[in-house]
Amino acid sequence: MGAQQSQGGIARDWAKLDSRHNLHPFTAHKDLRQDGVRVITHADGVYIYDSTGHRMLDGMAGLWCVQVGYGNLELADAAYEALRTLPFYNTFFQTTHPYVAQLCEALAEVTPEGLDNFHFANSGSEANDTAFKMIRYFWNLQGKPDKKIILSRERGYHGVTTAAASLSGIRSMHPQFDLPIPGIAHVSPAVYQFEEGRGLSEDDFAQLTANAVEEKILALGPNKVAAFVAEPVMGASGMMTPPAGYWPRINAICKKYDVLLWVDEVICGFGRTGQWFGSHTYGIEPDIVTMAKGMSSGYQPISAVALNARLNEAIVNAPSEMAHGFTWSGHPVASAVCVKNLEIMRRLELVGPVGDRNAAALQAELATLADHPLVGEVRGVGFLGAIEIVKNKETGERFSGAAGGGVVCRNHAISNGVMIRACGDTMVMSPPLVITPEQSKELIDAVRRALDATLDDLMAD
Numbered sequence: 001m002g003a004q005q006s007q008g009g010i011a012r013d014w015a016k017l018d019s020r021h022n023l024h025p026f027t028a029h030k031d032l033r034q035d036g037v038r039v040i041t042h043a044d045g046v047y048i049y050d051s052t053g054h055r056m057l058d059g060m061a062g063l064w065c066v067q068v069g070y071g072n073l074e075l076a077d078a079a080y081e082a083l084r085t086l087p088f089y090n091t092f093f094q095t096t097h098p099y100v101a102q103l104c105e106a107l108a109e110v111t112p113e114g115l116d117n118f119h120f121a122n123s124g125s126e127a128n129d130t131a132f133k134m135i136r137y138f139w140n141l142q143g144k145p146d147k148k149i150i151l152s153r154e155r156g157y158h159g160v161t162t163a164a165a166s167l168s169g170i171r172s173m174h175p176q177f178d179l180p181i182p183g184i185a186h187v188s189p190a191v192y193q194f195e196e197g198r199g200l201s202e203d204d205f206a207q208l209t210a211n212a213v214e215e216k217i218l219a220l221g222p223n224k225v226a227a228f229v230a231e232p233v234m235g236a237s238g239m240m241t242p243p244a245g246y247w248p249r250i251n252a253i254c255k256k257y258d259v260l261l262w263v264d265e266v267i268c269g270f271g272r273t274g275q276w277f278g279s280h281t282y283g284i285e286p287d288i289v290t291m292a293k294g295m296s297s298g299y300q301p302i303s304a305v306a307l308n309a310r311l312n313e314a315i316v317n318a319p320s321e322m323a324h325g326f327t328w329s330g331h332p333v334a335s336a337v338c339v340k341n342l343e344i345m346r347r348l349e350l351v352g353p354v355g356d357r358n359a360a361a362l363q364a365e366l367a368t369l370a371d372h373p374l375v376g377e378v379r380g381v382g383f384l385g386a387i388e389i390v391k392n393k394e395t396g397e398r399f400s401g402a403a404g405g406g407v408v409c410r411n412h413a414i415s416n417g418v419m420i421r422a423c424g425d426t427m428v429m430s431p432p433l434v435i436t437p438e439q440s441k442e443l444i445d446a447v448r449r450a451l452d453a454t455l456d457d458l459m460a461d
C-alpha cells in the first residue's frame with residue numbers, strides 16, 4: 001500500500017497517522033518528527049518495499065529474525081489453519097494443545113544437548129525476564145537462597161523488560177528507568193576490538209577476559225553467584241564475535257563454581273551463526289537458553305526458555321506451583337508457525353549444505369570490503385557481518401561528531417537499495433538465511449557504493 005493508498009475506501013497518509021499516535025521503540029521522537037518516517041508496505045523473499053515503491057534488499061532480516069525470507073505462504077497457511085482450528089487456548093489449568101506439544105518436540109531436536117524442556121513467552125525480553133526468575137526459583141528450591149547474583153557483560157543486550165534491561169550492559173538504557181535492579185554485576189564484554197587486549201594474541205585476550213569472570217565470581221563469593229548470562233556473539237552493540245578460546249574457558253569456570261551458564265540466543269539461534277544455535281558454533285554448554293526472533297522467522301511473536309534436566313527436575317519436583325506464565329505462553333497460532341518454520345528450515349537445508357553455501361558466499365563478499373579506505377575491520381560468522389567505519393585505517397581513529405559515519409552510510413545504503421543497520425560507526429548485516437550468493441553480491445556491491453558516497457560526504461566536511 002502506498003503512502004496515500006486506500007484502506008476501506010479511505011485514503012490514508014500512513015506517515016502522518018503514525019507520527020500523530022505511535023511512540024516507536026528506541027527512537028528520539030523529536031528527530032523522528034523532523035526527519036519523517038519510512039513506511040514499509042510489503043515484502044517478498046529478501047526484499048522490502050516502502051510506500052514510495054523503493055525496493056531494498058533487507059540486509060537485516062527485519063530485526064535479525066526473518067530466517068526464511070518474506071512472503072512464505074506455507075507459514076501464512078500454517079497460521080491460518082491454526083486460526084481456524086484453535087485460535088487460542090491457554091496452557092494454565094491442566095490443558096495443552098497439539099500445536100505447542102508439537103513445537104516442544106521440534107525444538108528439542110535442534111536445541112543444544114540436554115536442553116529439552118521449554119517455557120514459552122512472547123518476546124526475547126520476556127524470555128529473559130522469565131529465565132531471570134527461574135534461576136532465582138531454582139536456587140531457592142535448592143535451599144541456596146543466597147545464590148542470587150547474575151553476572152552479565154558490559155555492552156551486552158538482553159532486552160527491555162525490567163530484569164532484561166538491567167542485565168543489558170548498554171549503560172544508556174539504565175538512568176531513564178532507574179535501572180539496574182539489584183542483584184546484577186557486569187563483567188568484561190570480551191570484545192577484542194575495543195579493550196586493553198588490542199596488543200594481545202586472541203587466545204591471551206580470551207584468557208584475560210575469562211580470568212576477569214572468574215575473579216568476579218571469587219570476589220562476590222561463589223555461594224552468592226547464581227548464573228552468568230551472555231550472547232554467543234554480541235548483536236545489538238555491533239556484532240562482536242568472541243575471541244577464540246573464550247567460550248571453552250567460560251564453560252569450565254561456570255562448572256567449577258556451580259554458576260549456571262545462561263546463553264541468550266535471541267539473535268544467534270535458528271541458524272544465524274551457521275549452526276542451529278550459537279552454542280553449537282562456539283562449543284558452549286549452557287544450562288539455560290533463551291530464544292525468540294528466528295524461532296518463527298518473525299512471522300509471529302513468540303519466545304522460549306529452554307532448561308536442562310537439572311533445572312527442569314527441580315521445578316517439576318517443587319512442592320508447590322510455579323507462579324509464573326503468560327496468557328500467550330505457547331499460543332497455538334505462534335506455535336503452529338514455529339513448527340512450520342522449523343520444517344521449512346530443515347527442508348531447505350538452511351542449517352546444512354544450502355545454508356553453508358549461502359553463508360560462505362555472504363562472508364566472501366563481505367571480506368572484499370576490507371580494502372575500502374573507510375573500512376577499519378570486517379568480521380562475520382554465518383549470516384552475521386559487520387564493518388567498522390574509520391577515519392584512519394592504520395590507527396583505527398574514528399570520525400568525530402554525533403552521527404559519525406554510521407548513520408551517513410546507512411542512509412546511503414538505503415538510497416542504494418539495501419537496508420543495513422548502523423550501531424555507532426559499525427555497519428551491521430544479518431540477512432535472511434535464504435539469501436543466494438547472487439543476492440549477497442548485490443548486497444555487498446550496494447554497501448560498497450554506500451561507503452564510496454559516505455567517504456565523499458565525510459571528506460567534504
Ligand SMILES: Cc1ncc(COP(=O)(O)O)c(C=O)c1O
Nearest residue numbers: 123124125157158159235266267
Ligand atoms: C540478544 C538479545 N536478547 C534479547 C533481545 C530482546 O528481544 P525482544 O526485542 O524480542 O524483546 C534482543 C533483541 O534484539 C537481543 O538481541
